[in-house]
């Protein structure tokens with residue numbers, strides 16, 4: 001059932017005579033609907049209301065639910081950008097409905113005057129705009145995202161367990177995460193592979209791993225470097241761009257990788273080997289030697305078993321990357337190499353410094 005509801009003469013705040021004089025605009029919310037108990041497939045409902053400047057998307061949805069269609073379902077609680085319950089996609093971008101201004105969204109509409117509201121992606125749908133957060137919670141458990149205190153049980157509750165100010169600054173930003181799952185919804189890897197750890201879980205893992213009061217750093221790290229873990233991230237930066245708290249999630253992911261390379265060694269997993277082969281090529285040639293990258297990352301047996309059919313197709317279509325001897329060094333390679341080594345040295349020193357803290 002797909003129907004259109006018009007409420008041209010309703011106002012969110014007060015009755016009005018001249019809408020534009022009073023700073024009001026008619027806005028249509030095109031809302032995703034799906035009730036698995038009665039609908040065979042999803043559809044969109046249009047709700048047109050008069051919205052004042054300063055009204056948020058959540059407040060508009062509340063109005064629609066209270067005055068137009070009580071069957072509309074969505075999740076919200078604090079209405080202040082604190083609890084993370086109201087994550088949804090507004091005009092195609094995952095964000096908090098309670099901090100999204102309707103008038104700002106009007107500038108981003110694909111169709112003038114129509115704000116599209118959909119549930120978050122990459123999480124199972126429950127009803128309308130409500131998604132199931134259990135898979136995310138299960139991943140938090142799988143990656144042991146809690147502090148397992150190093151304080152002996154007998155001393156707990158008797159004294160404070162303090163950390164230095166410098167240490168706190170290392171995870172201060174990460175503690176701002178409100179688990180709204182906007183990053184989960186925007187992550188390009190999760191859309192292809194639901195098993196992937198997810199940016200929200202990686203951020204939490206980073207926060208726990210850098211806390212000196214925690215005793216299970218190694219257990220957590222061992223899980224993070226397994227299949228579908230930290231090495232699967234492809235640096236698309238969508239998680240960071242969509243974070244409602246502007247948390248540098250990619251920095252946390254890089255830090256976990258550096259930690260893994262340092263603590264477990266570069267030969268630990270295919271992800272680590274891939275990173276090492278990548279760096280080796282860039283230092284030597286200033287570009288990738290793609291033909292041998294899979295072999296150096298996953299070994300000959302894996303490559304033959306998994307990539308041979310694709311390699312044959314590429315040979316037929318004459319699209320194979322050149323063999324190593326034919327990969328010429330990039331222009332200005334000597335200067336580039338010197339810069340690369342200097343940069344690597346800086347990163348090493350920075351890392352040593354932060355490790356001492």
Ligand code: FES
Nearest residue numbers: 077079084086098
């Ligand atoms: Fe709590 Fe939006 S309702 S963050």
